[in-house]
Amino acid sequence: MKAVKIFSVAIASAGFLLLATAAEVKAVSLKYNTSIGRPANLAGGELPGTPGTLAAPQGVAVQESTGNIFVANGRGIDRIDVFSSSGNYLEGIGGTGSGPGQFDEPAAIAFQPGTGNLYAGDVFNNRINVFDSKGNYLKSVAEGQFGGLIEGRLFFGPSSIVFDKVGNGYVGDFSNDRIIKINPDGEIIGSIGNSGNQLGQFQGPAGIAISPKSGNFVVTDQFNNRVQILNSEAKPIKTFGEAGTKPGQFNQPVDVEVDEFDNIYVMDLINSRVQVFDKDGNFLSEYGKAAAGRPPQLGEQSPYGDPLDLTPGTFNWAAGSDYKDGKLYVGDFFQGRIQVLDVNNTQSTPVPEPDYSLGLAVLGTAVAVAKWRKNQKQKLIESLEKRLGKSLDTEEQLEKPYFSRS
Known part of the structure; x- marks a missing residue:
C-alpha cells in the first residue's frame, strides 16, 4: 500500500x-489462510518422511511459474518436498547422501530469477545444490565455504539465499558472520560483513531479503537480536530491535521478507510469532502465539513439539519464510507444517x-x-x-x- x-x-x-x-498511515495485518504439509502421525505408526509430512521446515520458496511451494524437509528426511498451490503433495527432490543432488540436512532455498533454477543449502555437506526448474540436478556451488557449528548457536551452514534483479546471489554464512556474494554462475565474488555487534557486523546473519522498491538489504542478525538495513551497495544504514518479548523486541529473529510496499516481516523464532515493521523499522503489528508444547529435546527421536497444537496462528518456533503475491509462508518449525497467512494492507485516518x-x-x-x-x-x-x-x-x-x- x-x-x-x-x-x-x-x-x-x-x-x-x-x-x-x-x-495516510499504513496498517498491515496478517490472517491465517491454510497450512501446507503436516506432522507425521507418530502414534499411528507413521514415520517422518511419509509423503506430505514435514519435519523442521527450515526453507520455503514459492515457484513463480507454477505457484508450487517448495519446502526443505530436514531432520534426516533430506528432501526438497514440492506441494501444489492448493497444498497437495507432488514430489520430493533429492535424498540422503553426499552425492550429486543429495542432501545431509537441507536448509535455505530460493529460485534464481531469469533461469528459474532452484538453489538449496546443504548444511552438513557444506555446499549449495543447484537444480533446474523441474528439479533436475545441475551442479553444486560454494563448496566448503561455510563455517561449522559454534557453541551456543543452534544453526550453522548456508542460512539464507536471496537474489538481486540481475541474478547475483547472497548467501548467509551463519557461523562465519558474513554474507557471501555469488555471481549468476555460482562463483564467489565477494562478501559482506564480519563478526561483531557494531553497525555492519553480525552474529548469525540468518535471513536476508532485498527490497523490490529500494534495493536495500534487510538482514536478521539472530544472536544480536536485531534487524539490520543496508543500502543497495551493501553499506549499513541502521539497525532496529533488541532482545525481549515486547512488540519490536526479538528472541533470535531467523528470517525476513520485504513486500512491494517496503513492509518488513520478521520471523521471531523463539517468540513464535511474525512481527511487521515499516521500511524504517517502526512496529506495525504482530501475528502468532507460542504453542504450549515444548520443543523436542536433544537425543529425542521425534522432530515435533510435545504436545502438538495445530490451531491456526500457533507456532512452535516461527522459522523459514517466503512472500509471494500477498501471502506470507511461514515454517512452523517443530510442528511440521507451513502456515500460509494473508497479508492485508489497509489505510487509516490521514495524519498531517x-x-x-x-x-x-x-x-x-x-x-x-x-x-x-x-x-x-x-x-x-x-x-x-x-x-x-x-x-x-x-x-x-x-x-x-x-x-x-x-
Whole structure:
C-alpha cells in the first residue's frame, strides 16, 4: 500500500493561505489462510518422511511459474518436498547422501530469477545444490565455504539465499558472520560483513531479503537480536530491535521478507510469532502465539513439539519464510507444517506531515495574498479620507469607530 498524499487548504484568521499535506498511515495485518504439509502421525505408526509430512521446515520458496511451494524437509528426511498451490503433495527432490543432488540436512532455498533454477543449502555437506526448474540436478556451488557449528548457536551452514534483479546471489554464512556474494554462475565474488555487534557486523546473519522498491538489504542478525538495513551497495544504514518479548523486541529473529510496499516481516523464532515493521523499522503489528508444547529435546527421536497444537496462528518456533503475491509462508518449525497467512494492507485516518517540496508554492501564495490585502487596505484608507475630508496619519486609526451613526 502506498502512502497517498492529500492536499488541504485553509485560510487563517490573519488572512494567510495555509497549504498542508497528510499521509495516510499504513496498517498491515496478517490472517491465517491454510497450512501446507503436516506432522507425521507418530502414534499411528507413521514415520517422518511419509509423503506430505514435514519435519523442521527450515526453507520455503514459492515457484513463480507454477505457484508450487517448495519446502526443505530436514531432520534426516533430506528432501526438497514440492506441494501444489492448493497444498497437495507432488514430489520430493533429492535424498540422503553426499552425492550429486543429495542432501545431509537441507536448509535455505530460493529460485534464481531469469533461469528459474532452484538453489538449496546443504548444511552438513557444506555446499549449495543447484537444480533446474523441474528439479533436475545441475551442479553444486560454494563448496566448503561455510563455517561449522559454534557453541551456543543452534544453526550453522548456508542460512539464507536471496537474489538481486540481475541474478547475483547472497548467501548467509551463519557461523562465519558474513554474507557471501555469488555471481549468476555460482562463483564467489565477494562478501559482506564480519563478526561483531557494531553497525555492519553480525552474529548469525540468518535471513536476508532485498527490497523490490529500494534495493536495500534487510538482514536478521539472530544472536544480536536485531534487524539490520543496508543500502543497495551493501553499506549499513541502521539497525532496529533488541532482545525481549515486547512488540519490536526479538528472541533470535531467523528470517525476513520485504513486500512491494517496503513492509518488513520478521520471523521471531523463539517468540513464535511474525512481527511487521515499516521500511524504517517502526512496529506495525504482530501475528502468532507460542504453542504450549515444548520443543523436542536433544537425543529425542521425534522432530515435533510435545504436545502438538495445530490451531491456526500457533507456532512452535516461527522459522523459514517466503512472500509471494500477498501471502506470507511461514515454517512452523517443530510442528511440521507451513502456515500460509494473508497479508492485508489497509489505510487509516490521514495524519498531517510536512511536505517541504511545497515550500515555494506556499511562499508564492502567501506573498500574493499579502499583496492583495495591502491593496485592499490602501483602497479602504483612501475611501475613508474622502468621506472624512482629512488625512489618516496611522494605520491604528483604522481601528477607531469612524462608522458611528452619531
